[in-house]
Amino acid sequence: MLRRVCLLLSAVLVCVSGLLAIGAPAQAASVTVTNATQFTDTTGAVVHAHGGGVLKVGTYYYWFGENRNPDNSFKYVSVYRSTDLKTWEFRNNVLTQSSAAELATANIERPKVIYNSTTGKYVMWMHKELATDYTQARVAVAVSDTVDGTYTYLGSFRPLGITSRDMTLYKDTDGSAYLVSSANENADLDIFKLTADYTGVASLVANPWPGTYREAPALFKRGSVYFMLTSGNSGWKPNQQRYATATSLAGPWTAMTDVGNDTAYGSQTAFVLPVQGTAGTSYLYMGDRWGNSIGGTVEDSQYVWLPLTFPTNTTMDLPWYPQIAVDTAAGTVTGVGGGPYYNLVTRHSGRCVDVSDNSAADSAVVLQYDCNSGLNQQWRLTDAGSGYVQVVAEHSGKCLDVANASTADGAYVNQYKCTTGTNQQWLLQDQGNGYYHLVARHSGKCLDVKDASTANGARLIQWTCGTGTNQQFQQRTA
Structure with missing residues (x-):
């Protein structure tokens, strides 16, 4: 049967004709996906689509990924499909050890698929190594x-x-396709333009961050801005994700800047999926919590999926939620749980405790600013024992921290990755009328707006506790 097929690539709907055997899907509805779990398919089997990517064809999302042997060597590239991004139907092992002689002794990682409307071919690229070591550093097609x-x-x-390891594919709005390697x-993290049939490399477009040792790239476009999301190199151990932006793939690109907490909530970037619907387009972070980082193998890996949010056209947040709500018909991806979240409002000025410039970096300045809806002004309180709490910024997953664990009056209070340090533990002491002191456990001193300033941008410090209203904060549900 001749059907019209729509591909969602790079947040642009591209329609082509082709011969496809696609059954009538069930109508998608809003679903809830639980993070840091293994997903199962419609038969109850574990979904093995690690390091993968998603291609939308018609109303189905096709999820390709790694399916490995117990020794972590290549077994299959498996594909699943879904209309709602929760109910996954196993479709096929599209590439196996018997697909080619060299695959019998291979490692295959990070498979990604795009569609070439000129040739009518679906084209898969992947990282290829030997099963025994990482000396080949190749791509495969x-x-x-x-x-x-x-x-x-x-x-x-x-x-x-050029040697190539972690990689991804990107198809731009003009039909050109790119390899990021x-x-x-x-x-380095190189951007290559592919040949017209997408099966070869035509040219090196850019090497924007030489010597920075980034991997696990995910490239997507939002409006007129390209975003490159990456992790650092630390083996299976999760680390700080960073991103950069540009208005041209050739650059200039910005420097990489931190996003999310220091471990991406125990995950590593696999793919960013635009989810387009009647209400607009949301962007879904798809991460792997690798089994090797939690005492297992790749087949024990879990998935961490989170909504990316965009305070401005060129900035991005990666907040943590234990679950997400996905409505593919509407095009919405939202966080569920993890709170409640509060604005911390200063009594003397009526302004909010704020992480400057929406930064996710360690040591980012904490100050007071006009209250708004920014996630960098929303905080959750997590139990630290003995009545103390950590105060965690929603946009970054990082903690309110007295710099260098200083016990001195005037020590700055910043944002920093959460640790067990008592300089990140705060006691809320009731001051009446719904206001509280926040007392640092290590010093016994109070969170304080420096010099009792009422101005936007005034720094947060610690100071000997007193009766000043610049040391009194109200929790308002965000």
């Missing part, structure tokens, strides 16, 4: 006439002779 059919393996190579022994 496979193609298929159908999205979830058997893929024909075309071989592996180094793009323009962790290159030169992971020191």
